[in-house]
Amino acid sequence: MKLIKQLTLAIILMAAGTTNVQAQNVKVPKAYMFGFVASFNDSTVYFTNIQQVDSVWVTKKKNMLAGRNHYSYQLREYFTQNRSLPNRTCVVIADVNRKNLEKKYAKMKNKYLVKSKKPYEVRSIAETDFKFKTVDMSYE
Template sequence: MVMKSLKTISILMLLLVVTSAFTLRKDDYKPVYVMGVSLCFGDSVVYFTDIQQIDSVRLTKEGFLPSREGYSEQLKAYLEAKDGNINHTCITYFSEKKAALQKTVTKLMKRYRNGSTVIQQIAPSDFKFVRPEE
């Protein structure tokens, strides 16, 4: 009788361990695609970066890119060093899917091409986003 109870408890414990191992949250770090746009309201130039992949990013519970302002600050610092203008307004767009981000880029390009703005593409060899420390 004691042996049968011990065997049953052992099987239940084993099942508990196995099922909890499968329900553990998997590492949800994944690649995210980012791109930046910079506007300077006193200038007619709009800067666009290429879409870049940032590895090992964990989005917030709300689905936002953590330290998003850090990416915008990187672009702003690069442009300030390049042209000396401190009035750049930088925006970072991101998505887990490159195609979705490309669609956003296409819409933005279309919006700014219709006006009197000059679009400047920033080469990936000149500027690359680096994941800020979280």
């Protein structure tokens, strides 16, 4: 039940990222991000490592990743094509400050490893297997 609530929240956050907000985007030299993948059908969740991505677009006021949906689609496509695991919920969490992102990463991973009442199988995705590619948001 708790997994369903968390995945529902993740879907809502993804949907919020796909709306066309008229925030001004700026290009930063680098940002850090990690991906989280889950499914309603099993108890296996996946985490990518924290990755540095160069030339990333963020919203001007809040430094939020612009085009989060494009990055989550990259992860979804990887799971569909390379792992034959379609229909996964993919979420990308990013920050321009690595220490802030490391805290978010540890907190999220801790939920599935330690604090969870239901046993989850937590798997890591190596950077050699999947790496986020820069998305050009200059046209939006």
